[in-house]
Structure formats: structure tokens, C-alpha cells
Amino acid sequence: MSPDGVALAARGLGKVHRGRWVLRDCAFLVPAGRVAALVGGNGAGKSTLLGALAGVLAPDTGEVRVADGARVAFVAQDKPLYPHFSVREMLRLGRALNRVWDQGRAERWLERFGVPLGRACGKLSGGERAQVALALAAGSCPSVLLLDEPLSELDPLARREVTRELLTEVADTGMTVLVSTHAVAELDGVADYLLLLERGRLRVEGDIDDLLAAHLRYAGPRSATAPVPGEVVEARHAGGRSEFLLRVPLGTVAPETEPCWAPRPVTLEDLVLAHLTNARGGN
Numbered sequence: 001m002s003p004d005g006v007a008l009a010a011r012g013l014g015k016v017h018r019g020r021w022v023l024r025d026c027a028f029l030v031p032a033g034r035v036a037a038l039v040g041g042n043g044a045g046k047s048t049l050l051g052a053l054a055g056v057l058a059p060d061t062g063e064v065r066v067a068d069g070a071r072v073a074f075v076a077q078d079k080p081l082y083p084h085f086s087v088r089e090m091l092r093l094g095r096a097l098n099r100v101w102d103q104g105r106a107e108r109w110l111e112r113f114g115v116p117l118g119r120a121c122g123k124l125s126g127g128e129r130a131q132v133a134l135a136l137a138a139g140s141c142p143s144v145l146l147l148d149e150p151l152s153e154l155d156p157l158a159r160r161e162v163t164r165e166l167l168t169e170v171a172d173t174g175m176t177v178l179v180s181t182h183a184v185a186e187l188d189g190v191a192d193y194l195l196l197l198e199r200g201r202l203r204v205e206g207d208i209d210d211l212l213a214a215h216l217r218y219a220g221p222r223s224a225t226a227p228v229p230g231e232v233v234e235a236r237h238a239g240g241r242s243e244f245l246l247r248v249p250l251g252t253v254a255p256e257t258e259p260c261w262a263p264r265p266v267t268l269e270d271l272v273l274a275h276l277t278n279a280r281g282g283n
């Protein structure tokens with residue numbers, strides 16, 4: 001871990017693909033030992049950001065920083081495996097390519113999820129391939145694990161088991177995880193840090209508990225303005241009713257409103273959807 005307790009950081013990070021900025025001026029940090037969710041719409045730049053952090057994509061501007069001495073494992077979205085290699089041979093390759101390798105940890109992962117060691121990787125289902133990629137990452141004993149949509153091909157039970165397993169690994173080893181996902185609701189209670197990217201720009205960053213505490217939803221009689229001061233993340237008006245999702249500075253007590261404007265807490269999914277809508281310029 002780095003002396004400042006930061007596992008991953010970026011400053012001024014930008015990437016151009018085919019003459020277009022797909023990441024622009026991104027600055028953030030992920031504290032060590034956290035499970036950070038990286039969310040954003042299709043094409044927001046999540047894979048590009050993870051690739052830059054993993055060192056497989058060179059930024060065009062700015063820089064990324066990984067804590068000194070960190071062992072980084074990256075599970076990419078396309079999960080590249082050699083189709084003619086058996087799962088056992090892939091593990092052997094993992095052992096040969098990694099300075100630190102825990103064969104038992106990789107095998108336990110596959111056993112737990114019922115992936116046969118003797119099967120050729122080309123004959124595995126999408127979900128089984130994802131489990132092999134995760135087992136290879138686990139075997140390399142990372143202190144920082146970067147996962148690009150690891151749950152997308154897994155069945156609902158496997159999704160839950162994988163997230164639980166990751167949490168156990170985090171608790172046991174102090175590992176930091178940055179995981180991109182579209183399944184925000186599934187990370188509720190799992191992730192404790194959020195990076196929200198849209199159209200290449202970082203829109204929201206922070207501790208999820210702090211973010212949830214700073215966002216409130218107010219519903220009341222139709223009104224052009226919000227009932228209390230704050231950043232209007234979302235405003236909806238229908239018939240005689242209005243609804244506002246507001247971000248108020250953390251630590252401030254929400255001011256008193258008319259009883260008809262009682263505040264309600266938001267879920268992580270509400271918060272993410274509202275910011276994504278806002279970033280796309282729609283309400």
C-alpha cells in the first residue's frame with residue numbers, strides 16, 4: 001500500500017481514439033482496501049480507463065498512479081484465453097507468467113464454480129470463461145484487482161457468489177478492487193466507493209455512504225424551483241406534482257421545508273441513474 005493510503009489515482013487523464021476524446025481530464029483516487037464501482041453508459045470510457053490503469057493503454061494526456069509495489073491484476077471484458085489450452089494449462093501459464101502465484105487459490109475458485117480443469121477453454125461457456133479469467137486473477141494474489149464487467153456473462157446465482165467471494169478476498173487480504181458494471185443494484189452493499197464516468201468525463205467520485213447522505217429526493221406540489229438550496233441533479237414535473245433529486249453539501253442539515261416537501265433518501269441505483277441522465281443533458 002502507498003504511504004498515503006491511495007491504491008489508484010489519475011490526474012488530467014485523457015485518451016484520444018480516432019481523433020475523438022474518449023477520456024478527458026479525469027482526476028480521481030481510489031483509497032486502498034476499497035471496492036470501487038466504475039459506472040457509466042455504453043461508450044462512457046470505462047474500459048479505456050481500466051486499460052490505462054492496468055498499463056495496457058498509454059494515456060494521451062495526464063497520468064495514472066498505482067501504489068508502489070502493488071501487484072495489479074486486470075480481467076478485461078473480452079477475457080482472452082487460448083482456445084486450445086485446457087483450463088489446467090491456462091493455470092500453468094498463469095504460474096509461469098506471475099512472480100507470485102497461489103495455485104490452490106486459483107483451483108479453489110474453479111472448483112467452487114464447477115469449472116472442469118481438463119476442458120479446453122474454447123469449449124467453455126461465456127460464464128465459465130469468465131470464471132477462468134477470475135481464477136487466473138485470484139491466483140496471481142493481486143493487491144489491486146481491476147475488473148471490466150466481470151458479472152455480465154454469469155447467471156444470477158454465480159453473480160451473487162462472485163461478489164461475495166470478492167468481498168471475502170477484500171476482507172482477508174486488504175485488496176483494492178475497481179470493478180466496472182452496468183448492474184448497479186448488484187453492487188449496492190458491496191461497493192463502498194463510486195466513480196461515475198459519462199462521455200469520457202468523471203462526473204461523480206466519492207465514498208458511497210457520503211454520496212448517499214448528500215443526495216435527497218423531494219416530491220411535492222408543482223414548482224419550477226427546488227424546495228431547498230442544492231445542486232439539482234434531476235427534476236421531473238408531471239401534472240400538479242414536481243420531484244427533485246438534490247445534492248446538498250455533506251454535513252449540512254437539510255433545511256426545513258413545508259411538510260408537503262418531506263425529503264426521502266435515495267438508493268445507489270437512483271443516484272447513478274439521475275447523474276447519468278443529467279450528464280446526457282436530459283431530465
Ligand SMILES: Nc1ncnc2c1ncn2[C@@H]1O[C@H](COP(=O)(O)OP(=O)(O)OP(=O)(O)O)[C@@H](O)[C@H]1O
Nearest residue numbers: 017018022040041042043044045046047048049077
Ligand atoms: N481501439 C479503439 N479505437 C477506436 N475507438 C475506440 C477504441 N476503443 C474504444 N473506442 C471508443 O472509445 C469510447 C469508449 O469506449 P469504452 O470501451 O472505454 O467504453 P465503455 O464505457 O467501457 O463502454 P461499454 O459499457 O459499452 O463497454 C467508445 O466510443 C468506443 O467506441
